[in-house]
């Protein structure tokens with residue numbers, strides 16, 4: 001009765017002599033299969049070799065593979081150190097940049113964060129065995145803790161092998177204010193064992209904890225659980241009760257995710273509906289992954305202007321936007337929110353891991369024209385796909401492959417009654433401070449923004465109550481998101497209500513799909529009649545809309 005079901009790939013680890021699982025966590029794929037009554041898919045295959053797919057140019061493939069192997073082996077130790085600590089290295093970086101979600105994304109750093117630094121997990125990882133998703137991976141960033149003794153649940157006292165933890169799981173625990181590495185391992189193990197996505201599970205529990213702090217939830221409403229920030233025992237109890245099918249009022253709805261709990265709280269008249277909507281970090285019913293986005297408008301779009309919801313596999317633009325200020329205008333951000341989702345989609349379409357693309361970069365990457373794209377590594381993938389298929393594809397062709405898929409999926413979302421502007425809504429917690437506590441924790445930053453961006457005088461700001469300062473920021477940031485949405489839809493070839501235009505679909509080669517094209521035309525006409533094909537942002541003096549003509553798509 002949870003919507004957080006992930007897909008576990010089980011295998012026997014011959015080096016350890018133990019059965020293991022690896023997870024495809026996000027989006028509830030495991031739940032979908034469960035509802036289709038598929039419990040497992042068993043693959044019996046002859047021995048797989050590196051040339052199983054009959055590459056057209058083995059020499060070229062070997063050359064690129066060797067180059068990538070050498071680069072990762074030589075440079076990783078000077079860059080991300082992922083061969084040693086996996087993605088957990090991100091915890092200290094995110095904390096340093098105020099991006100680590102703490103206490104349901106209220107804060108981006110926390111005094112206790114060093115307790116979850118990658119060095120703590122490095123002490124626990126088994127080091128003699130390289131751990132990759134597959135034997136040939138040079139990066140081998142998938143780490144493992146062996147012989148971990150469980151403290152709770154049906155396997156209490158048993159020594160087990162824990163897969164990970166990865167950054168997202170560590171940061172998810174920071175979000176619940178759990179700062180002890182062994183509790184992270186316990187949470188990690190049981191989520192994997194019960195088939196739960198660690199990201200959705202931790203993000204949702206963090207929201208329930210915040211609601212508990214405000215008294216909107218309490219022990220009675222939580223079926224006896226004391227879901228306070230930092231209460232690891234209660235978190236584990238929640239997991240065990242979830243897995244055993246507890247059907248109490250809270251346990252029936254809480255594992256279905258934040259969206260359902262928001263509706264449940266509001267329907268019961270518990271708490272201020274706006275506070276509940278603003279704090280619960282979900283969009284399209286999917287819980288956010290573990291990054292604070294308040295100071296990166298592009299990343300707010302990277303989470304919201306997506307097909308399946310707030311998941312960083314489409315775009316991760318925080319550093320480019322917030323730290324390096326490399327995409328300052330709406331047009332720049334829209335271009336990034338076109339290119340990077342297409343590029344990242346390409347990895348998914350081809351079943352390739354994207355970490356060797358930008359988690360290790362060539363030593364001279366910063367000197368290239370577009371360092372964020374890592375041009376030399378893009379060429380690696382062009383060479384790989386050409387070596388395997390024998391096709392003469394260019395890097396632009398790869399983007400086009402994704403664009404075809406992405407736009408068809410968006411059109412399918414529209415077909416299913418979603419995929420419009422209203423569906424790309426994001427909670428305000430992802431944009432700015434919701435509560436006084438949050439505002440005051442970064443008061444210097446927010447006060448300065450009221451002066452520098454909104455043009456208030458320092459005296460005016462000082463005279464304002466915090467609630468008014470929050471309101472001013474709220475209006476400004478919501479409007480910024482709407483303007484970004486206008487720019488992104490325009491760049492992607494969609495209407496102002498987010499619908500792919502027949503013109504765009506034809507340009508992508510769907511000219512023969514008359515049923516879909518007619519459907520899209522009909523939807524656009526309906527949106528027109530409902531007054532939905534208008535710019536969402538309010539543009540001030542000196543600002544311009546993405547196109548002088550609001551009905552731009554009619555000219556295409």
Ligand code: SF4
Nearest residue numbers: 132133137139141353
């Ligand atoms: S680099 Fe990719 S394939 Fe290799 S272990 Fe890490 S996630 Fe798996």
